[in-house]
Amino acid sequence: MTTRFKAGLALLYVLTACQPDGEVGPGGSVKPAPTELRVLLQETEGLLVVSCPAGALITDDFDKTIYTVPPGYDLVFKRNEHGVLSINGEWQRCTWVTIVPQGGEDDPPRLVVKGVPYRGSLVVRSTATGTLQAVNRIEVEEYLRGVLPEETYANWSLEALKSQAVVSRSYALARLSENPDAPYHLRADTSSQVYGGFFSEDPRTDEAVAATAGEVLAYGGRIVTTFFSSCCGGHTAAIDDVWPDVERRSFFAGVECGWCSASPNYTWEYSLDFSRLAHALAAAGYTVENPTGLRLRTNTRTGRVRFVVFTFASGEELELPGNELRRLLGYGELRSTFFEIARYDEDGLVFVGRGYGHGIGLCQWGSRGMAEAGFTYKEIINHYYTGAGIAQWDALWPVEPRPTS
Numbered sequence: 189m190t191t192r193f194k195a196g197l198a199l200l201y202v203l204t205a206c207q208p209d210g211e212v213g214p215g216g217s218v219k220p221a222p223t224e225l226r227v228l229l230q231e232t233e234g235l236l237v238v239s240c241p242a243g244a245l246i247t248d249d250f251d252k253t254i255y256t257v258p259p260g261y262d263l264v265f266k267r268n269e270h271g272v273l274s275i276n277g278e279w280q281r282c283t284w285v286t287i288v289p290q291g292g293e294d295d296p297p298r299l300v301v302k303g304v305p306y307r308g309s310l311v312v313r314s315t316a317t318g319t320l321q322a323v324n325r326i327e328v329e330e331y332l333r334g335v336l337p338e339e340t341y342a343n344w345s346l347e348a349l350k351s352q353a354v355v356s357r358s359y360a361l362a363r364l365s366e367n368p369d370a371p372y373h374l375r376a377d378t379s380s381q382v383y384g385g386f387f388s389e390d391p392r393t394d395e396a397v398a399a400t401a402g403e404v405l406a407y408g409g410r411i412v413t414t415f416f417s418s419c420c421g422g423h424t425a426a427i428d429d430v431w432p433d434v435e436r437r438s439f440f441a442g443v444e445c446g447w448c449s450a451s452p453n454y455t456w457e458y459s460l461d462f463s464r465l466a467h468a469l470a471a472a473g474y475t476v477e478n479p480t481g482l483r484l485r486t487n488t489r490t491g492r493v494r495f496v497v498f499t500f501a502s503g504e505e506l507e508l509p510g511n512e513l514r515r516l517l518g519y520g521e522l523r524s525t526f527f528e529i530a531r532y533d534e535d536g537l538v539f540v541g542r543g544y545g546h547g548i549g550l551c552q553w554g555s556r557g558m559a560e561a562g563f564t565y566k567e568i569i570n571h572y573y574t575g576a577g578i579a580q581w582d583a584l585w586p587v588e589p590r591p592t593s
């Protein structure tokens with residue numbers, strides 16, 4: 189009996205393991221679109237600590253439960269030079285484990301990493317580069333509840349929050365579709381989207397997520413990797429204004445905004461002395477000693493500075509992408525590439541500019557302005573992503589390979 193039972197399990201495993209994503213399986217069913225994200229929460233060369241306020245189960249890389257963790261316990265992970273994990277001082281036979289939180293109605297399942305509680309489960313893995321990673325496995329709709337309050341203002345109009353929900357969902361699922369099997373699809377910081385976990389959640393942003401469940405931005409039957417920024421200053425950027433090598437598509441060509449003048453960064457001024465500029469550029473290997481002139485190469489339609497060109501007495505020039513200048517001076521200092529130089533002399537420079545952020549895609553302050561003027565989130569999306577539309581993620585899966593021509 190035992191032998192037959194095991195044989196049955198083995199057969200089941202072979203059947204499921206041989207069914208690739210998105211293909212029609214037995215009975216004609218299509219495997220549903222993946223919705224579980226993997227978000228990197230922490231990466232360290234030292235110890236990694238996970239707290240389990242309501243208890244947890246730990247399973248190994250064969251999905252076998254190896255520990256039951258009582259409520260209130262901390263788990264301390266470390267790795268040896270072969271990448272093997274130890275948990276609270278006990279060496280394991282694996283390089284990664286999954287921690288599934290326990291809990292109930294009054295005590296929601298969650299795990300705590302660096303003082304922040306998260307929904308979903310957690311993978312702790314030892315990497316080939318000598319680090320330990322904590323990766324949150326979380327359903328996209330739950331993930332968005334921890335993103336929206338960080339990426340927008342929960343007290344803004346609901347239609348603006350709904351437009352952000354669609355944009356943030358599209359960004360996350362597009363990243364997932366690029367490489368579903370990657371150890372992680374997203375980081376929890378500004379390099380992807382800021383994800384604050386359980387404590388960040390707010391009933392108003394939760395409502396916006398629920399009201400748009402499953403909706404993403406689509407173009408030509410494919411999900412769009414969306415971009416957004418705080419304030420465009422009156423006209424959004426073309427994608428190649430910021431990243432010259434990226435192909436311009438209709439939905440990233442730049443549009444007039446006219447809705448974001450309430451932003452505190454709608455206009456700004458930034459002064460710096462020449463030695464500070466030279467120092468910032470020298471740190472990146474650029475020499476700008478004694479330039480004789482400075483000119484801007486600007487996309488006159490979008491207002492964005494594509495290149496800043498320094499000229500020297502020798503006749504040589506240094507051409508620096510506008511976005512690179514922002515990176516070197518600090519994105520919070522030179523707030524956008526939508527600027528002019530108001531003054532340039534031996535004392536330094538004065539930039540006068542508009543907006544905050546790269547300016548591509550949704551203008552968040554603009555979405556607020558449109559929502560307050562009575563536009564719906566679909567109208568907001570249509571305005572900022574010309575030619576793209578809203579579709580259900582399920583209907584776009586499986587994602588076809590991008591055409592090569």
Ligand SMILES: [Zn+2]
Nearest residue numbers: 420445448551
């Ligand atoms: Zn705007």
